[in-house]
Amino acid sequence: MDRKQFLSRTLKTAAGVVLAPALFSDRASASSETAIDPEPGMAAPLTFAQTELPYPYAALEPSIDALTMEIHYSKHHAAYVKNANEAVRDEGVAATTAEGLFQHISKFSAKARNNAGGAWNHDLFWRLMAPGQTGAPSGKVLDALSGGFGSFEKFKEVFAEAAMKRFGSGWAWLVSDNGTLAIGSTANQDNPLMDVSDLKGTPLLALDVWEHAYYLKYQNKRTEYVTNWWNVVNWQEVARRIS
């Protein structure tokens, strides 16, 4: 897909998803301005939308190959979104935001938990990566990581360890729990906003360590995937989330 096709696809999709509530609470207010309220005074029901990938599939090469990105986004993530919306509908979810659902996710099915988590986690993950990155944060993110973990290098070490120690499928996270930074991991598509998660807090950085995220290029070498992933981390997005 070249840039022209990408832009064309972006515009078409953007036009098609205007009415869908955003996955992020901080975007929900902007999105609700364009949404049609079904009844005055009634909140719109929760809908997961697969937001457009912010870059072409090949943009994160060589750290993440184009085919992995395409399958990951257009098959795996798309399926989570579709199944999450089915579960939300079938189980009569009353929450109007993903965060609201996650706070009580233990009351819903495994289908709701796995797919709502998958829908939300990947939307975050795509934004936390970008082409043309320097590989290191600056300013307040650097200060926060140095303050919390001793140095940026030490932070990377602890985060990579969390990613490596997650047995099987899951995610590594950097979270802010009331201003205190913490690193940990979750199984499957759980995330630190879920009541079932031992790790709690607002996600600032997330790394997908499911084999579907790296196996085509890296096979069993998760360490190499994690090492190369640092080159595409979007520290500007981390900074936005930290403030």
Ligand code: MN3
């Ligand atoms: Mn994934």
